[in-house]
Amino acid sequence: xxxxxxxxxxxxxxxxxxxxxxxxxxxxxxxxxxxxxxxxxxxxxxxxxxxxxxxxxxxxxxxxxxxxxxxxxxxxxxxxxxxxxxxxxxxxxxxxxxxxxxxxxxxxxxxxxxxxxxxxxxxxxxxxxxxxxxxxxxxxxxxxxxxxxxxxxxxxxxxxxxxxxxxxxxxxxxxxxxxxxxxxxxxxxxxxxxxxxxxxxxxxxxxxxxxxxxxxxxxxxxxxxxxxxxxxxxxxxxxxxxxxxxxxxxxxxxxxxxxxxxxxxxxxxxxxxxxxxxxxxxxxxxxxxxxxxxxx
Numbered sequence: 001x002x003x004x005x006x007x008x009x010x011x012x013x014x015x016x017x018x019x020x021x022x023x024x025x026x027x028x029x030x031x032x033x034x035x036x037x038x039x040x041x042x043x044x045x046x047x048x049x050x051x052x053x054x055x056x057x058x059x060x061x062x063x064x065x066x067x068x069x070x071x072x073x074x075x076x077x078x079x080x081x082x083x084x085x086x087x088x089x090x091x092x093x094x095x096x097x098x099x100x101x102x103x104x105x106x107x108x109x110x111x112x113x114x115x116x117x118x119x120x121x122x123x124x125x126x127x128x129x130x131x132x133x134x135x136x137x138x139x140x141x142x143x144x145x146x147x148x149x150x151x152x153x154x155x156x157x158x159x160x161x162x163x164x165x166x167x168x169x170x171x172x173x174x175x176x177x178x179x180x181x182x183x184x185x186x187x188x189x190x191x192x193x194x195x196x197x198x199x200x201x202x203x204x205x206x207x208x209x210x211x212x213x214x215x216x217x218x219x220x221x222x223x224x225x226x227x228x229x230x231x232x233x234x235x236x237x238x239x240x241x242x243x244x245x246x247x248x249x250x251x252x253x254x255x256x257x258x259x260x261x262x263x264x265x266x267x268x269x270x271x272x273x274x275x276x277x278x279x280x281x282x283x284x285x286x287x288x289x290x291x292x293x294x295x296x
Contacts, residue, residue, distance in 0.1 A: 108214065115181045180213075
């Protein structure tokens with residue numbers, strides 16, 4: 001056997017070995033993805049099936065619990081026409097809009113100053129801003145309760161407008177620092193030469209260029225304000241002031257009576273806005289998080 005033939009056989013074996021490895025890696029990835037998808041979609045599916053059942057069907061515990069044998073939209077219609085649920089939804093929308101607006105104004109200005117103005121200690125301060133996000137909420141809501149009580153905002157959803165930015169601003173600022181840091185410095189120099197001020201640079205150059213990062217930070221602020229449970233539970237106790245996360249629990253669970261059909265339907269209605277937002281803006285969210293994690 002010539003050296004050329006032996007080399008061809010060796011190259012063919014290596015090629016077959018690499019194809020086999022890639023094939024096994026692909027099948028392993030599909031298997032892991034299948035397990036993840038099943039585990040991830042099982043709770044939403046069960047929630048949907050339960051929301052389509054009447055209380056009688058749920059209490060009977062007959063048949064397959066994973067299938068709604070007599071599906072009905074009565075639970076959804078009851079919630080849509082229920083005044084308290086309408087109030088919870090409206091309160092959540094008001095709080096979320098205000099928190100997102102306040103958080104983004106503070107985060108964009110803070111990130112721009114920390115990432116581009118380059119004052120002494122800006123990097124240390126930027127790291128400190130992010131580290132404040134790592135403090136657990138369970139350690140903060142007691143001292144914050146004293147502050148909110150001093151302001152006279154206990155049992156008012158306006159206290160959430162003050163509290164939630166303390167959770168959203170640190171992480172949003174960190175994301176924006178990474179994104180602003182990825183923008184070439186030549187843009188700053190060109191703008192300064194043309195006589196632009198820092199606010200003009202921010203409004204006309206950095207915000208348009210960093211829009212994916214701003215959208216990612218906005219989604220995070222929305223998630224924090226829409227789905228938080230600890231602070232509304234601690235500070236709100238009347239139906240006129242409660243938001244969705246607490247109102248669903250306090251109104252649909254009475255003692256040891258759980259209205260599971262209405263609870264599951266309320267969960268689906270409450271989760272609809274985040275699902276819609278993530279479905280349309282997921283690419284921007286991933287891009288913004290990636291920039292924030294690798295820059296700054």
